[in-house]
Ligand code: UDP
């Protein structure tokens with residue numbers, strides 16, 4: 001673009017879009033985003049698609065968009081590294097003064113962007129997040145588990161994880177740098193976004209269903225993700241394990257004293273095998289649970305100490321000099 005010398009250089013807004021098998025949704029997304037762009041004459045746009053190892057035609061779509069529009073950049077991973085890695089790669093490679101993260105499926109409406117940008121540039125906020133106030137169109141059990149997760153998470157961790165918060169947000173450089181400084185391998189973005197702090201405003205909107213394609217999250221995947229989030233942002237399970245240990249010791253001690261006294265007073269009628277078996281099973285169950293909890297943290301520590309890269313790039317076209 002020919003940035004006029006006499007004019008003050010426009011600030012840049014990067015749209016970071018993680019995409020995994022989104023060949024159907026991407027063209028629709030791009031069209032919608034272009035429409036919104038007309039309402040944003042004050043900024044220069046950059047589209048940064050992060051192809052998370054898609055196995056369909058997503059890369060062809062992205063390459064075509066790149067050819068048609070020089071402001072479309074992309075990073076393509078060597079395999080599927082997950083949305084968290086895609087977000088990190090997006091933030092790392094975005095050239096904008098402001099960066100927005102949006103899903104490719106239009107569940108994060110680009111129509112909110114002008115309002116978000118206004119809030120960050122004019123109202124003095126560093127970051128605008130979005131949360132959906134309804135979970136319309138989602139299976140009820142899934143919603144229930146999601147609500148439980150947020151309730152537990154907020155009680156046991158210092159990260160402020162807002163119910164219904166989406167990854168959809170617009171932030172300034174300060175926040176981007178803060179997020180990039182968190183280089184942990186186990187990335188739980190919802191926790192990270194809350195943990196970094198800064199002045200954040202929330203926009204609320206109704207849940208929107210996918211424009212095309214289908215969700216990448218099965219119930220099982222979500223459950224594991226939730227557990228990962230808890231392990232990443234709270235050590236409360238370890239505390240619970242310790243407390244349980246203490247509780248059982250106290251109980252056992254009381255029981256021993258009780259049995260000794262009873263034997264001394266009433267003699268020793270050998271009975272109570274079934275109850276013994278139950279107790280052994282309960283206690284060994286609790287032990288296994290605690291070892292399991294410990295193991296989770298160990299495993300995470302193990303992965304963290306390997307310092308593996310968060311993602312590997314196969315192909316990329318980026319905004320090299322920042323002023324094309
Ligand atoms: N996504 C990704 N890598 C993955 C899974 C998903 O980059 O391994 C992207 C996906 O292309 C979409 C966004 O993350 O742009 C949200 O995914 P999805 O719509 O499946 O999640 P949901 O909206 O159902 O929570």
Ligand code: MG
Nearest residue numbers: 103105107210
């Ligand atoms: Mg979606």
